[in-house]
Amino acid sequence: MAIQVYGDPGSGSLRRVITAASIMGIELERVPVDLFKGESQTSDFKSRFNPHGLTPVMVDGDTILYESSAINIYLAEKVGSDLLGTTPAERYQVLQWMFWSGEQWRVFATLVFDERIGKRFVGQAEDARIVELAFGKIHAAAAVLDAHLADRRFIAGDRLTLADLDIAGPFSQSARTKLPLTDYPNLVAWQQRLLDTVPAWAETKREVDARIDGALAGAGIVL
Structure with a gap:
């Protein structure tokens, strides 16, 4: 099965x-x-x-x-x-960044999505204080990522790993939630590199976009 x-x-x-x-x-x-x-x-x-x-x-x-x-x-x-690394040292680096993403990064992007998109489906307005708090955390994490990616093509090692996918997750909704990422060119370039070189990542982006855009249109929500 x-x-x-x-x-x-x-x-x-x-x-x-x-x-x-x-x-x-x-x-x-x-x-x-x-x-x-x-x-x-x-x-x-x-x-x-x-x-x-x-x-x-x-x-x-x-x-x-x-x-x-x-x-x-x-x-x-x-x-x-x-994708989980080929040596113990690589594996620990991959795991470190996966855990980092959950603690320092994705949780705040999800919070912004809930405030800016999710609430609109139930007729509620975003709480600007929550968005401001989340943006502050996202800025801090993005600065770390941008510096880390200054001389790297991927998050851990010299090829794609699960760490890249974990950290790339917030880009699924970043255009809709207006995450403050444009000040971090290495981070933006890395995400575009994933779209250009990982066909499955580009394909799933199209699927997410079709689903969310359709749900927004069905609910009469214009961002």
Whole structure:
């Protein structure tokens, strides 16, 4: 039986899993979960898959995992992929940046999306104080990334790893949420390099864009 992944095609977190699986040649059975209809918030979904009511969720036989980073590590270990590094030293660097992304980077981009996009679907206005706080954190993290990428093509080592996909996640919605990234040319150039050189990353961008733009249009929301 193919590995199942539950998620909404508009999710940047699902995008990271789909991209990684494609690069690794792993076949996934995708099970749609409509986040805009609240399909992940049912008691059945929470009890079976993720008590937080979030996606993506991976099911591989008796193994059920949520959190995209954990899923990608599981998949990479399953097939022995170099996306997790080829030496212990590389692996620790990849893991360091994946954990860094969750703590210092993606969480604040998600917060901005919830304020600037998510709230509009329920008729609420963004809280400017929350956006300002998140922007401050994003600026601090982006400065670190921009300096790190000054003489590197990728986040860890000399090729694409799971660290790149984790840190690239916020770019899935950055044009819509207006994340303050234009002052960081190395970071912007790195993201464009991923789009130009990683076909799966470009393909999943098109999928995310189609899903979110369609949802916005359906709700009559103009950004």
